Amino acid sequence: MIEIRWHARGGQGAVTASKILASSVIREGKYAQSNPDYGAERSGAPLRTYNRVSEKPITLHCMVLNPDIVVVVDPTLLKTVPFLEGTDENAILVINTNKTPAEVREKYKIEGRKIYTVDATKIAMEELKRPLMNVPMLGALVKVLGDIVKIETVEEDLKKTFGKKLSENALNANIRALHRAYKEVTAE
Amino acid sequence: MRPELIKEITYVPYSGNMAAAEAMRQINPDVVAAYPITPQTELMQFFADFVANGLVDTEYIPVESEHSAMSACVGAAASGARAMTATAGPGLAYMWEVLGIASGMRLPIVMTVVNRALSAPINIHGDQSDAMGARDQGWIMLFSENAEEQYDNLIQAFKIAEDERTRLPVMVGMDGFVISHSIERVRLLPDKAVEEFIGETKVMYPLLDVENPVTHGPVAMTDSYMEFKRQQREAMMEAYKVIREVGQQFEEAFGKKYEHIETYKIDDADYVLIIIGSTAGTAKFVIDKLREEKGIKVGLIKIRTYRPFPYYDVMDALESSNCKAVGVFDRAETFGAVGGPLYSDVATAMHLRGKLYPIVSFIYGLGGRDTNVHHIEEAIDKVMQKAAGKEVPLINYLNLKE
Numbered sequence: 224m225i226e227i228r229w230h231a232r233g234g235q236g237a238v239t240a241s242k243i244l245a246s247s248v249i250r251e252g253k254y255a256q257s258n259p260d261y262g263a264e265r266s267g268a269p270l271r272t273y274n275r276v277s278e279k280p281i282t283l284h285c286m287v288l289n290p291d292i293v294v295v296v297d298p299t300l301l302k303t304v305p306f307l308e309g310t311d312e313n314a315i316l317v318i319n320t321n322k323t324p325a326e327v328r329e330k331y332k333i334e335g336r337k338i339y340t341v342d343a344t345k346i347a348m349e350e351l352k353r354p355l356m357n358v359p360m361l362g363a364l365v366k367v368l369g370d371i372v373k374i375e376t377v378e379e380d381l382k383k384t385f386g387k388k389l390s391e392n393a394l395n396a397n398i399r400a401l402h403r404a405y406k407e408v409t410a411e
Numbered sequence: 412m413r414p415e416l417i418k419e420i421t422y423v424p425y426s427g428n429m430a431a432a433e434a435m436r437q438i439n440p441d442v443v444a445a446y447p448i449t450p451q452t453e454l455m456q457f458f459a460d461f462v463a464n465g466l467v468d469t470e471y472i473p474v475e476s477e478h479s480a481m482s483a484c485v486g487a488a489a490s491g492a493r494a495m496t497a498t499a500g501p502g503l504a505y506m507w508e509v510l511g512i513a514s515g516m517r518l519p520i521v522m523t524v525v526n527r528a529l530s531a532p533i534n535i536h537g538d539q540s541d542a543m544g545a546r547d548q549g550w551i552m553l554f555s556e557n558a559e560e561q562y563d564n565l566i567q568a569f570k571i572a573e574d575e576r577t578r579l580p581v582m583v584g585m586d587g588f589v590i591s592h593s594i595e596r597v598r599l600l601p602d603k604a605v606e607e608f609i610g611e612t613k614v615m616y617p618l619l620d621v622e623n624p625v626t627h628g629p630v631a632m633t634d635s636y637m638e639f640k641r642q643q644r645e646a647m648m649e650a651y652k653v654i655r656e657v658g659q660q661f662e663e664a665f666g667k668k669y670e671h672i673e674t675y676k677i678d679d680a681d682y683v684l685i686i687i688g689s690t691a692g693t694a695k696f697v698i699d700k701l702r703e704e705k706g707i708k709v710g711l712i713k714i715r716t717y718r719p720f721p722y723y724d725v726m727d728a729l730e731s732s733n734c735k736a737v738g739v740f741d742r743a744e745t746f747g748a749v750g751g752p753l754y755s756d757v758a759t760a761m762h763l764r765g766k767l768y769p770i771v772s773f774i775y776g777l778g779g780r781d782t783n784v785h786h787i788e789e790a791i792d793k794v795m796q797k798a799a800g801k802e803v804p805l806i807n808y809l810n811l812k813e
Contacts, residue, residue, distance in 0.1 A: 245594045246424035255424070257594040261536075280596075282692035284557070284589050285783035 224277040225371070226287040227364070230306050231296035234266040236357030240296075241272045243384055244361060247376045248276045256281055269304050276371055292367065295319060296360050298344065301331060312336055317363050317408070319343040319356050324411040339367055341408040350400040351393070358397045362404035374405050413439065413466055415602045425597040427590035430558040431497065431523045431583075432457035434565035436467055437605040438521075441492035441612070444472040444483030448502035449535045450587045451525040455497060477502040481509035481520075488518035489627045491617030493569065495520065499587060500527035503541040507548065513580045514549025514643060516628055519572030519613075520580040521565065526554075526688065526742075527587035528778040536779020537587035539688060542717075543743035543752045549643050551581040551650050552718040554687045556673075559597045561585045563661065563669065564715075566605055570657045573613040576649035586689040586742075588779060600665055608664050651719045671721035672728060673713040676702070680710025680732040682794045685725070685757055686740040687714045690775065690782050694740075697787040708733070709791055714753065722760040729761075729768060736769040736798035738790050742776045749805060750774075769797045775809040786810045 227244075231237030238259045245257035256275040273287040289309045295301060295318045306316075312335025318327055324338035343359035351358075358381070365374050378398055385394050417437075425433065431454050435443065443462075445455045462471040470487075474480045480496045487494040498506055503524055513520050528538035542552060551571060555561040561583060568581040585591060600608075616625045631639055651671070658669035675695050677683065684694050691713035701707040712728050714721070729737065741751020748755065750772035761767050773790050775782045786809040797803045 242424075242594050249422065249424040249594075249596045252422070254596050255594070257424075258589065259592060261588050261592065282557075282695045283784075284586070284593075284689035284692045286781045288783055288785075 224275055224279070224281060225291045225368070226289065227274040227276070227292045227294065228287050228290035229272045229274075229294045229296060230300050230304055231270055231272070231357070232300070233268045233270055235296050236355055237270065237296050237360075238272045239384070240357035240361040241274050243377060243380050244274055244364065244372070245276070246384075247380045248372045250380065251372055251376055253278055253371070254281050258286070260286065269300055276368070290314065292317060292364070294360055294364055296343070296356050307333065307336075310336065315339065315367060317341070317360070317367055319360055321345065324409065328411070337410065339363065339408050339410050341404050343404055346400050346403050346407070350396045350403065359400045359404035362401040363408035366405045366408050374402065377401065413468055416466065417599050417602050419601055421599045423597050423599055424594050425558055426453070426592050426594050427555075427558040427561050427585045428454040428525070428592065429457055430562040430597045431565060431585070432461070433599060434562045435495055436461045437600070437602050438493070438495065438565070438569065438609060439467050439606070440469055440495040442470045442472065442484065442487035442494040443496060444474050444480045444487070444494070445496045445498070446474050446477050446480045446502065448477070448499050450527060450591045451497045451499040451502065451523070453592070454523060454525065477506040478509055481506045481513060484520045485509060485513050485516065485518060488513070488520050489516060489617070490619045491612070491614040493612045495522065497523035497525065499525035500529055500535070500538075500541045503545055504529055507545060510545055510548035510550060510580075512628070515639065517578040517643075517646070518580060519569065519578055521568040521572055522580070522582045523561065523565065524582050524584045525587050525591045526584045534778040535587070537589050537689070537742075538777050538779065539584065539586075539742040540744065540777070542582065542584050545582070546718065546752060549579065549647070550718065551577070551579050551647070551654070551716075553581065553583045553654075553715055554717055555583060555585045555590070556689055556691050556713060558585070558590055558593075558595050561590065562597060562599070563667065566600070566608065567657045567661050567669065569609050570660070571650065571653050574653045575613065575615065577646050577653050578615060579643070579646050579650060584688070589689050604664065608661070647719045651716075651721070654716055669715065671716040671724045673715060674728050675711040675713070676708075677710035677712065677728050677732045679708050681708045681735050682738070682791060682798060683710045683712060683729060683732055683734045684738045684740065684787075684790070684794070685712045685714065685753065687717060687753060688742065690740060690742070690787075693782065693784065694787050697784050697791070700784070701788070701791065707791070707795070720756045720760075722756075722763055725757060725760045726764040726766065730764075730766065734768055736771065736794045738771045738773055738794040740773045740775055740790070744774060744777065771797045771803050772806045773809055774806060780810050782809055
């Protein structure tokens with residue numbers, strides 16, 4: 224079982240992205256949970272949302288305490304929330320930033336842990352013309368997750384989730400953003 | 412003719428609310444009356460979509476309050492219709508007066524309760540105080556651990572409610588947010604199989620049968636009221652059998668076992684936890700972990716049927732184990748009494764059997780307070796201390812800031 228914690232701000236779509244991830248994993252015949260940490264959400268306020276993914280049934284119904292993977296959707300949160308909380312040195316960090324993993328490591332004095340970075344804000348601005356970094360961060364996370372879920376399944380789920388809500392152009396932009404981040408995410 | 416959507420067993424990523432709404436679509440009730448209240452709002456929103464898209468034949472009545480929602484269900488069910496609703500927390504509290512009317516009139520209404528805290532202070536999160544507050548209103552009460560169980564329990568509910576031995580309303584609870592709003596894998600059954608399993612509405616003494624006029628909801632004074640209540644007790648005792656029978660039929664049809672309780676690794680357990688709802692799932696994880704890491708043998712009794720309370724099942728399970736002490740988990744308070752409502756029921760069960768195991772009472776998860784692996788480990792530690800004859804407080808709060 225892999226436990227994931229997302230850090231984002233209200234309105235950035237992290238809850239939706241975490242639902243799409245769970246949904247895609249389940250569609251591949253595996254098991255997953257998406258549990259938002261519902262509070263009094265306000266646009267722009269820091270929020271957390273969680274995923275569990277596994278080959279076996281998951282019976283845990285509590286918050287994720289010791290995530291294997293931490294996803295930081297909004298780079299400004301690196302300065303304001305304890306994004307390393309509960310992680311050990313084997314944890315994986317997937318961070319939206321225009322910096323390299325080595326630069327992030329140095330700036331935030333991170334020891335151990337594997338750092339992946341992707342400039343999801345740039346991808347979002349170029350493809351979606353709006354700072355909606357959830358879908359690109361999902362693309363990066365899917366790459367980091369490896370064999371657990373295929374990017375094609377996530378694309379299908381994205382079409383199911385947004386197909387009726389978005390114009391064809393907007394949907395295609397999201398799909399491009401998903402694939403770009405999947406390709407552009409870099410490790411140390 | 413409503414369209415057939417699910418033709419074979421399908422595994423889907425659903426929240427508890429989506430699973431409950433899907434069950435309602437397949438049940439295709441004649442009447443649904445509801446008032447939206449968090450965290451159940453989403454459930455009714457999904458169902459309203461089904462109505463708008465012609466996927467059900469239901470007469471959908473958005474009412475102005477929960478009191479009215481249950482009143483509309485009472486009227487519909489008395490007329491012979493299959494009626495459903497859903498509510499949560501303060502919504503259930505506001506329905507309270509009419510809950511007793513539904514059970515007193517012996518109307519087989521089925522309702523999802525997304526279990527949540529009661530005010531004050533205001534809180535929308537998971538908590539079973541709402542259902543426990545409604546405990547003595549004469550409803551059959553089932554609780555689900557996860558979204559799939561909510562779906563399965565709702566599908567079984569009308570067969571339980573409409574059986575001529577019971578004729579009682581059924582509420583099916585799931586924990587707010589942690590189940591209602593979290594996505595999990597859910598097994599959906601084919602539309603036709605569900606329709607066949609539930610069968611035609613079993614109507615008794617319908618108000619609209621003008622050839623055979625009957626009175627519903629009359630006055631019963633000192634000379635007759637008590638006999639009605641005595642009959643309700645009888646019906647509830649019959650429900651104990653009916654729930655078991657329907658669970659067996661469900662297993663025969665769909666291959667998944669439903670009993671009054673679910674036991675987990677109980678046979679060789681030295682310590683037993685008794686829990687209702689989603690935290691039973693977390694406890695299963697902890698039980699596996701402790702057995703593997705430390706060789707501590709803990710077992711679980713998960714209560715599915717809360718009313719009628721399965722005294723025999725609980726005691727049979729405890730006696731089949733090596734139980735040295737029991738930890739009872741309550742997600743509701745009973746101020747001024749020892750333990751919570753479940754504690755009292757378990758103590759009664761032991762008294763009835765004349766077998767008194769040491770019990771430790773835990774109050775947990777009020778207002779959505781997280782109950783994680785560490786808290787359950789902490790509880791097990793206390794149960795072990797009690798078994799070893801050490802002094803343990805009468806009531807223990809998990810994850811309380813002190």
